[in-house]
Amino acid sequence: MRMDCELVERLLWSALEEHGTVATWENLAMPLLYGMGRKWEDTRRYVEVEHLLSWSVSSVLRRVTGPAPSTARPVVLACLPHEMHGLPLEALAAALRERGRPQRVLGPCTPAEATVRTIARTAPSAVVLWCHAKGDQGVATLRAVARATGAGRLRTALYTAGPGWREAGPLTRITDGHLSSLTEAMTHLLR
Incomplete structure (x- = not known):
């Protein structure tokens, strides 16, 4: 709610490094996004928080790397x-x-x-x-x-x-x- 995207991104990245993408998405990012979406639906307020949270989640997800991509079909x-x-x-x-x-x-x-x-x-x-x-x-x-x-x-x-x-x-x-x-x-x- 403070719109501190740097803090949100640090916390998401920390969770991602410790637990991986799937667990971070399913146990942290998705519930946060869902909660903010419900808050907006209930109050018609805080859409800016929801958008900033989405941007922060997207920013962190795009930084994820792994081994060199295989030669498998995409x-x-x-x-x-x-x-x-x-x-x-x-x-x-x-x-x-x-x-x-x-x-x-x-x-x-x-x-x-x-x-x-x-x-x-x-x-x-x-x-x-x-x-x-x-x-x-x-x-x-x-x-x-x-x-x-x-x-x-x-x-x-x-x-x-x-x-x-x-x-x-x-x-x-x-x-x-x-x-x-x-x-x-x-x-x-x-x-």
């Missing part, structure tokens, strides 16, 4: 076209980097065509589509990406992630599964 991480926030994908990218796993982060507001072109250009081992907020573009994007992941010579796994997919129902059958946590994502993506 994992593509993309948000849906209407998705404004991609911090959970930044956490996943950091956790993959920490383990030496190559990844390509396309981030928020990624057009479906851009994700499809990235799949064609990089031949990824997996694609993760993040959706926090429900939106009409999710269905079309998921179908387009599913076609692209099945079009190449090499098998590309397709996963959904985020609460925006809850109501997708049968559409998730065209994927290899829904990743409901960073721990679960790492289990699937490191296979």
